[in-house]
Amino acid sequence: MSDTAENTAFDVLLKLSQNxxxxxxxxxxREFKSTNATIQRSLINPKGAIEYAIEMGFRATVEDFQPKYVWHSTPENLVALRVGGEIIKEHVELAAAKEERSTKSKQTIAEEKAAAVKKALLAFEDDRKARKQLDARTKHYPPMSLMRPASQKPPQSPVFRTQGPGEALAGPVPRQGFNQESEDTILNEEKPIVDKEE
Structure with missing residues (x-):
């Protein structure tokens, strides 16, 4: 059941109970015809609406070949009518409050969106004005390409030399542990003693 059909059904049921x-x-x-177009649309077609009317005390009857619902005045039906009417009234009030909150929420969202758009447009306008002022100030300066001659090379980076392994400031030194670069013998290694007399 759509919200409008539901709201219409609640409105008709509330009106019946209040009357x-x-x-x-x-x-x-005390009675309504089930063939009436408004009753068909608001009570018969929506699911549960006619059942609610029956719970409030309306009963289906036929008079002169005309189907209708008639409310019989009994203490039980009067209590059911009061309770049913209060429930519908409370539901309608809650639905109205919910709809109002939803509308306010949508308005708030729309207002926030409009404020964000306005803020973005103002920022764009400020940027445009700042750019225009900068262009006006730099208009009288020569272009950067004319300020530096094209033939002049940029300065080279200085070359730094650091002391590497095996080098002293005076020149290369032999690596520790070797007599010379070409020999693979260790300095501190003892050489076998060979007798010359043999």
Whole structure:
């Protein structure tokens, strides 16, 4: 059931209960024809609406070949009518409050969105004005390409030399542990003693 059909059903049920509670002996308020287009649309077609009317005390009857629902005045039906009317009234009020909050929420979202758009447009306008002022100030300066001659090379980076392994400031030194670079013998290694007499 759509929200509009549901709201219409609740409105008709609330109106029926309020009319009967205000004047329970009025025959105009005590019955409704099920063939009526408004009743068909608001009570018969929506699911659960006619069942709710039956719970409030309306009963289906046929008079002169005309189907209708009639409310019979009994203490039980009067209590059911009061309770059913209060429940519907409370539901309608809650639905209205919810709809109002939803509308306010949508308005707030729309206002926030409009404020964000306005803020973005103002920022864009400020950027445009700042750029225009910068262009006006730099208009009288020569272009950067004319300020530096194209033939002049940029200065080279200085070359730094650091002391590497095996080098002293005076020149290369032999690596520790070797007599010379070409020999692979260790300095501190003892050489076998060979007798010359043999």
């Amino acid at each position: 009967l509670l205000s004047d329970p002996e009025n025959p105009k308020f």
